[in-house]
Amino acid sequence: MSAVCLRTEQLRKHYGGLRAVDGVDLEVREGERRAVIGPNGAGKTTLFHLLSGEVPASGGRILLFGRDVTRLPSFRRAALGVGRTYQVTNLFPRLSVLENTLLATLGLRREKYDPFSPLAKHREPMEDARRLLEEFGLWEKRDWPIGSLSYGEQRQLEIILALAGRPRLLLLDEPTAGLSPAETQAVTQLIRGLDSRITVLLIEHDMDVAFQVAQRITVLHFGRVLAEGTVEEVRANPEVQAIYLGSGEL
Amino acid sequence: MRPRGLWWVGVGVVALALPQVLPLYFTHLVLLTMIYGLSAMSLDVLAGYTGLTSFGHATYFGTAAYTVGILTTQHHLPPALAAAAGVGAAVLLAAAYGLLATRAVGVYFLIITLALGMGTWGLAYRWSSVTGGDNGLPGIPPLDLGLPWSMAEPRNLYYLVLAVFCVAAFLLYRLVHSPFGLTLRGIRESEGRMRMLGYNTWLHRYVAFVVAGGFAGVAGVLYAFYNRFVSPPDLHLAASAEAVLMVILGGAGTLFGPLAGAGIVVFLRNLVSAYTQRWMLILGVVFVLTVLYAPQGVAGGARALWARWRGHAPAPRPQAEPRKEPVAEP
Secondary structure: OOOEEEEEEEEEEEEOOEEEEEEEEEEEEOOOEEEEEOOOOOOHHHHHHHHHOOOOOOEEEEEEOOEEOOOOOHHHHHHHOEEEOOOOOOOOOOOEHHHHHHHHHHOOOHHHHOOOOOHHHOHHHHHHHHHHHHHOOOHHHOOOEHHHOOHHHHHHHHHHHHHHOOOOEEEEEOOOOOOOHHHHHHHHHHHHOOOOOOEEEEEOOOHHHHHHHOOEEEEEEOOEEEEEEEHHHHHHOHHHHHHHHOOOOO | OOHHHHHHHHHHHHHHHHHHHOOHHHHHHHHHHHHHHHHHHHHHHHHHHOOOOOOOOHHHHHHHHHHHHHHHHOOOOOHHHHHHHHHHHHHHHHHHHHHHHOOOOHHHHHHHHHHHHHHHHHHHHHOHHHHOHHHOEEOOOOOOOOOOOOOOOHHHHHHHHHHHHHHHHHHHHHHHOOHHHHHHHHHHHOHHHHHHOOOOHHHHHHHHHHHHHHHHHHHHHHHHHHHOEEOHHHHOHHHHHHHHHHHHHHOOOOOOHHHHHHHHHHHHHHHHOOOOOOHHHHHHHHHHHHHHHOOOHHHHHHHHHHHHHOOOOOOOOOOOOOOOOOOOOO
16 A cells, blocks of 8 residues: 555634544645545635645644644645645736746746746746646646636646646645536546546535546545545445435535 | 846846936936936845835935035035945934834834935925925036046946946845845745844844945936936835836836836936826836735846746745744733
8 A cells, every 4th residue: 555645633723613623633644636525615725725735733733645744734735745735716816827837847947046047948847838828728828818718728727736746646626616516527637637646636616527537535524524535435335315305416 | 148147237238238328318317217226126135035114215315315405515525425425324324214214113113214314305495505405406527537537428427337336236135045035035934033043133124124224325326327316206205106117117026127117217207207207107007916926026026937937836925924823822
């Protein structure tokens, strides 16, 4: 069995009296594709904020690649190999598509501190950006401002930015939110086609996507892990069915 | 030669010829425009590119000028040494104040820079034994660097200021078009995303703060040797606000726009005040019109006009706010 990529121990985040994440134990192995599902307000996005380091934990521990990163700021976790996308598109709106991508390919390189030579002089980040944009069919639109892209293209760029740093752990927060069925299918195929060494943790409301992509599923409810297991186990779990019965999503 | 290069050569020829063809009075105004323009351009790196609007930029300008004043009039240091010390003082002060100011962003950053600026002004105003207090420091010698031309002669000083301005503007131009400059714009657009991409964004903001303070210091040194006199208004809040005004008038995030903004302020102040005492009123009207009809400033407006004249519509301006999806979750 492969090594543990991510482990949390009794991870907690309390906002005053609200226990958004309330003692989550999670273990994700390298190369695993794990979906995190749960009703609205279950604490899925807060869990992602804790894992990426954007929100400090109230208690518990986070171990990444065997290392305690609980107190590490997000940019250091990025350097260790964590990439993430956002549920609400979080790009650089007044920069071009290429500039957005360059910021992502420069992020973990020393050239980002260069205050003198023009951007075009830096071959490697430029080539990486070109390769990524070509792969996603956005190279022709590289000089467009973000606002001129379609929503689906903006969601693609979200994923491009997360992939540019060659992450070992990829956190995808509802990558298909708001997409058309055809676009959703394309993104699903994209995630399935990712390098199998990349560990993927995915928040998804669309159960079809979650079941297609993930091998294992973790169900969060009121900040706690309600169930965890393979797709079939989770489907058959009566508690999970009870939560989802009202919404009719499962 | 490319048209762009040709354009620069044209600007250079005009800049070199100006003092020969313009009356002396206007040479003075162009000289002042370059000095204040350099300060405004350095503020633009912070306010326009990084998105940190400082209301204390005159602090670094004024501190450099005061350092030159104190060292030349009280300690009789040679002008070249005092000039270097002036820039050094601005950098050191920015490095110290930056530690406090860059802990905050947005309106809190603005308030901290304002408070630090007011504190420094208070020091200049009250510490009379060193700063001359309200009287300021008269009698700063000309910036003689051992060259055969006397810098007491404004036309000679014009060329020196022009040379320093060109070098500084070139460095700033390279900065904003470099990878580091791109990271500053990224921080302006979405600091959280930048951190997630691996950037220690505080460090970038801090470096931008110190660089901006340093170039304001260069402008302050030039000002001290031009004016031969420094006094508390040079680092007062009003002077800081004027620098912000120049940036907005000229166009934030355009680098050379603020130079035009500085030109508007300098020329209005000196030309209009010959006819009326209420030149501030005219400046106010110009400011309101700019914000209403050319929110991108002179440079942004000129760019839009140029695009229209060339026959294609300006590139669609994206909204400042990223598109928000209705789905929300804590």
